[in-house]
Amino acid sequence: MRLAELSERSGVPVGTIKYYLREGLLPQGERISATQAAYSEAHLRRLGLIRAMIQIGRIPVATVREVLGHVDDESLGTTFRLGAALWAMPQPPEAPADDPLTVQVTEAVDRFLGDMGWHNAREIGALSPTYRTLVTTIVTLTRLGFSRGAETLAQYAHLMEEVAQLDLDQLDTYEDDSEKVELAVASAVLYEPLLLALRRLAQEEHSTRRYGL
Amino acid sequence: MRLAELSERSGVPVGTIKYYLREGLLPQGERISATQAAYSEAHLRRLGLIRAMIQIGRIPVATVREVLGHVDDESLGTTFRLGAALWAMPQPPEAPADDPLTVQVTEAVDRFLGDMGWHNAREIGALSPTYRTLVTTIVTLTRLGFSRGAETLAQYAHLMEEVAQLDLDQLDTYEDDSEKVELAVASAVLYEPLLLALRRLAQEEHSTRRYGL
DNA sequence: CGTGTTTGGATAGTGGCACTTTCCAAGAAG
DNA sequence: CTTCTTGGAAAGTGCCACTATCCAAACACG
Numbered sequence: 001m002r003l004a005e006l007s008e009r010s011g012v013p014v015g016t017i018k019y020y021l022r023e024g025l026l027p028q029g030e031r032i033s034a035t036q037a038a039y040s041e042a043h044l045r046r047l048g049l050i051r052a053m054i055q056i057g058r059i060p061v062a063t064v065r066e067v068l069g070h071v072d073d074e075s076l077g078t079t080f081r082l083g084a085a086l087w088a089m090p091q092p093p094e095a096p097a098d099d100p101l102t103v104q105v106t107e108a109v110d111r112f113l114g115d116m117g118w119h120n121a122r123e124i125g126a127l128s129p130t131y132r133t134l135v136t137t138i139v140t141l142t143r144l145g146f147s148r149g150a151e152t153l154a155q156y157a158h159l160m161e162e163v164a165q166l167d168l169d170q171l172d173t174y175e176d177d178s179e180k181v182e183l184a185v186a187s188a189v190l191y192e193p194l195l196l197a198l199r200r201l202a203q204e205e206h207s208t209r210r211y212g213l
Numbered sequence: 214m215r216l217a218e219l220s221e222r223s224g225v226p227v228g229t230i231k232y233y234l235r236e237g238l239l240p241q242g243e244r245i246s247a248t249q250a251a252y253s254e255a256h257l258r259r260l261g262l263i264r265a266m267i268q269i270g271r272i273p274v275a276t277v278r279e280v281l282g283h284v285d286d287e288s289l290g291t292t293f294r295l296g297a298a299l300w301a302m303p304q305p306p307e308a309p310a311d312d313p314l315t316v317q318v319t320e321a322v323d324r325f326l327g328d329m330g331w332h333n334a335r336e337i338g339a340l341s342p343t344y345r346t347l348v349t350t351i352v353t354l355t356r357l358g359f360s361r362g363a364e365t366l367a368q369y370a371h372l373m374e375e376v377a378q379l380d381l382d383q384l385d386t387y388e389d390d391s392e393k394v395e396l397a398v399a400s401a402v403l404y405e406p407l408l409l410a411l412r413r414l415a416q417e418e419h420s421t422r423r424y425g426l
Numbered sequence: 427c428g429t430g431t432t433t434g435g436a437t438a439g440t441g442g443c444a445c446t447t448t449c450c451a452a453g454a455a456g
Numbered sequence: 457c458t459t460c461t462t463g464g465a466a467a468g469t470g471c472c473a474c475t476a477t478c479c480a481a482a483c484a485c486g
Contacts (some may be wrong), residue, residue, distance in 0.1 A: 002463090014463095015446055018464075022465085034463095035453055035454090035461095035464085036462065048353075049357060056349075060443080060444090079420065079425075092269040118414060119418075120422065121414045121418045130414050131414065134414065144258070144265065144399055148383065155379055156408060159372050159376050160411040161419075163372050165419065168416065168420060170361065170365070186359050190353055190357075191354075193350045194369075195369060197343050197344075197346045198347070198369060199377055200299065201331060201343050202370070202377035204296070204341065205331040205334045206374075207381060210381060212292075227434095228474070229473085231434080231475095232474060232475085246481085247434095247481065249483085273473090275472095429485090429486095430483105431483085431485100432483070432484090434481095434482105436477105441473095444469105445469085446468075446470100448465105448467080449467100451462105452461105453463105454459105454461070
């Protein structure tokens with residue numbers, strides 16, 4: 001299929017597709033002649049993922065390029081490809097490491113990981129952007145006066161652990177490594193709003209039950 | 214306290230605070246003289262919330278103004294203030310309503326809400342931005358070929374229902390209405406990355422357990 | 427009292443980013 | 457042969473969250 005058809009089937013304007021090609025988000029089509037190129041179903045699929053990342057995930061173009069680079073890096077094993085892709089996803093700005101509150105929260109988080117039995121996560125520790133995000137959000141919550149005890153955090157953590165189990169069960173249903181990594185990325189981008197939408201719907205449901213309209 | 218001190222204690226540059234004042238995110242300080250104004254602890258706290266919404270939640274300035282407008286609207290009852298504030302939060306762009314897949318997914322979601330026993334949520338239905346977000350993300354997942362059956366969705370929904378219960382239990386610990394609404398907003402902005410960070414940590418933990426490094 | 431500094435407010439400018447527009451020459455279509 | 461389409465390069469656009477520059481009033485100090 002040519003550019004015009006790729007645009008029509010995906011619903012993405014031609015100019016925008018050219019931009020993605022230029023920026024290296026979408027691989028070049030197969031050259032048919034000096035001024036003509038052919039695109040495959042794989043391009044269509046990849047374009048869908050790019051749009052989802054940018055429009056739903058609000059991920060910057062440069063970051064999308066980086067993430068997709070890891071997705072396509074066949075020199076790595078699945079686990080590393082997956083980890084590299086997810087670690088490249090954007091994280092909120094971090095709290096300064098020399099802040100006393102940050103130090104205190106970091107220690108609390110370490111203790112908490114131990115209590116949860118998440119020993120692998122604890123070892124990876126500060127290397128993981130996810131870990132630092134956790135510290136940062138707790139620091140901010142504390143600053144705003146909305147922090148909760150470790151017990152409340154643990155309750156949330158146990159629930160999210162079950163969510164993670166469901167996620168991994170789904171990953172297991174895919175044979176192909178590239179598909180696994182793509183699902184993991186799509187899951188980070190699209191399951192997040194989905195989970196949060198479910199949470200808010202449940203909040204709406206139960207708050208009307210508790211307090212009425 | 215004057216502007217300079219507000220800036221120092223909050224860590225937000227003076228120019229930026231002026232910008233927030235101009236944009237109506239932060240209420241004006243009390244005028245001391247023609248060229249001098251005094252700011253309170255309330256300003257400091259509100260400024261923290263604004264920063265969290267913009268920097269961590271990546272919420273547009275115009276939206277922050279709208280959300281805070283609802284938070285401060287004392288003419289509404291708590292439930293409505295809370296709902297209005299949360300409904301003003303940004304949602305991903307929606308899928309076109311006339312699309313056949315969208316229609317199909319909408320029906321499936323309605324059935325699903327019935328199965329969950331979320332009758333209130335079902336009645337509010339299309340009015341709720343959250344509901345439409347749910348439809349949109351499922352449509353996108355389906356387009357990408359990553360959709361799952363209603364059963365899987367229900368498993369996630371049950372877990373998020375428990376999360377929502379924890380959220381509401383926390384809300385109950387606050388007496389003051391304004392604080393309740395502020396917590397709800399902070400919860401939407403900051404608990405979301407926190408929950409997602411917990412989910413990813415759990416994923417990392419269990420994927421290394423399942424597949425090793 | 428005078429002089430230099432600080433303050434809040436108005437206005438204009440900046441930089442980043444995700445596109446769009448415009449242009450062009452080579453090919454395809456009729 | 458003429459007309460249209462195509463892919464590619466380069467410059468332009470619009471939005472947005474700040475940021476820099478001025479200014480005159482007012483405070484601080486000797």
